[in-house]
Amino acid sequence: MAGLSIRNLRKVYPNGVEVLKGIDLEIEHGQFLILVGGSGCGKSTLLNMIAGLESVTAGEIRIGERVVNEVPPKDRDIAMVFQSYALYPSMTVRENIAFGLGIRKVPRAEQDKIIARVAETLQMSELLDRKPAALSGGQRQRVAMGRAIARDPALFLFDEPLSNLDAKLRVEMRAEIKLLHQRLGSTIVYVTHDQVEAMTLGDRIAVMKDGLVQQFGSPQDIYDRPDNMFVAGFIGSPAMNFLPGQVVSHGAGLAFVLEHAGVTQLLPLPAKSQVSAGENVILGLRPEHVTDADGALQVEAMIELTEPTGPDTLVFARFNGVRITCRTHPRAAARAGHMLRLCFDMDKALLFDAQTQRRLA
Numbered sequence: 001m002a003g004l005s006i007r008n009l010r011k012v013y014p015n016g017v018e019v020l021k022g023i024d025l026e027i028e029h030g031q032f033l034i035l036v037g038g039s040g041c042g043k044s045t046l047l048n049m050i051a052g053l054e055s056v057t058a059g060e061i062r063i064g065e066r067v068v069n070e071v072p073p074k075d076r077d078i079a080m081v082f083q084s085y086a087l088y089p090s091m092t093v094r095e096n097i098a099f100g101l102g103i104r105k106v107p108r109a110e111q112d113k114i115i116a117r118v119a120e121t122l123q124m125s126e127l128l129d130r131k132p133a134a135l136s137g138g139q140r141q142r143v144a145m146g147r148a149i150a151r152d153p154a155l156f157l158f159d160e161p162l163s164n165l166d167a168k169l170r171v172e173m174r175a176e177i178k179l180l181h182q183r184l185g186s187t188i189v190y191v192t193h194d195q196v197e198a199m200t201l202g203d204r205i206a207v208m209k210d211g212l213v214q215q216f217g218s219p220q221d222i223y224d225r226p227d228n229m230f231v232a233g234f235i236g237s238p239a240m241n242f243l244p245g246q247v248v249s250h251g252a253g254l255a256f257v258l259e260h261a262g263v264t265q266l267l268p269l270p271a272k273s274q275v276s277a278g279e280n281v282i283l284g285l286r287p288e289h290v291t292d293a294d295g296a297l298q299v300e301a302m303i304e305l306t307e308p309t310g311p312d313t314l315v316f317a318r319f320n321g322v323r324i325t326c327r328t329h330p331r332a333a334a335r336a337g338h339m340l341r342l343c344f345d346m347d348k349a350l351l352f353d354a355q356t357q358r359r360l361a
Helices: 043-051 093-103 108-121 137-150 167-184 195-201 219-224 229-234
Strands: 004-012 018-027 032-036 058-063 078-081 155-159 187-192 204-209 212-217 241-250 253-260 263-268 280-285 298-308 313-319 322-328 339-344 350-353
Touching: 004 043, 018 043, 018 212, 032 043, 032 195, 043 058, 043 078, 043 155, 043 187, 078 137, 093 108, 093 137, 108 137, 108 167, 137 167, 167 195, 187 195, 195 204, 195 219, 204 219, 204 229, 212 219, 212 229, 229 241, 229 280, 229 350, 241 263, 241 322, 253 298, 253 313, 313 339
Parallel strands: 032 187, 032 204, 078 155, 155 187
Antiparallel strands: 004 018, 004 058, 204 212, 241 253, 241 280, 253 263, 280 350, 298 313, 298 339, 313 322
16 A cells, blocks of 8 residues: 655755755545646656655655655656657557566566556557557557556656647546546556646645645645635636725625726625725635626626637626626627626635735635
8 A cells, every 4th residue: 555645845956946845745545646836836846756756855755654765766666657658669559568567577478467457457459569650649648558557556657648639638538547547546646737637637636836835635625715816826717716805894794895897886795704894805706606697696797708618608807907707608698898797606705815815714
């Protein structure tokens, strides 16, 4: 049983650049961990340190019960799938999968059994005698995964494996990887910059920025209760709307001041909101919480732009000086330059500190 434990992990290069600034993560055996963030956040460096391809400046990496800081990559019982498929072009699929087994001197009869099992798992038995040049991008990535599975490692590491695929194929391969995880029950660490991949694949997500984990938790918890504006804006597509504004007294409670085209309207805040009248805050609302649905709290807005997506239409309107995204029914007949009544679901509203950008409890 091989979980993964990372404690106070730091990486400082000889030139003094600190890439990782104290990472703490822990997942149990069989969990699927996503490391997600923008370019330069440190996620690939962290993956390479788990793999043993980068040295550890400080802290501890433990795979199962073993601290592996000084253990060579070949002895860590891991398998890695890269963005580039890294297949041998002169070898068949069968030979590519068997390559690592041959190095480990696995008997030929056992190799054949492993290759057959892996091919069946990935539904590519008919591809075993082809060479990489005769395969599609998705098929090549399946072969790369097959080579990793054949090793039967304690830990799988995926480094942006779908980045080179087109949009349709990425969706298909996401499903393949998720099904693979369900079949194998293995521990996986998966690096991506794509928050849709993060939400759909992971049991646990670590959102990274500037060498730090901004939030670590389940996909739904991170989506519903982001710790700060970076996480709130990074996770979710389209991104969360952020409206700067002021909190004022309103009856027995509080309200957020909303302005549109010179008209001011008050949006009552949930009773749980721990803010005071007069505070400047950032109101966070996801597009699905500003809609054309019927509701008690409706605001009339001038539509600036629309984007039909099929199942719904994204509508853009301007409030408090910023453009926000609203998710409406495709039959709402919203058109640029026309007015539309929008319903604000304030029970789903989040408030962020205007200075620190932390979510207010």
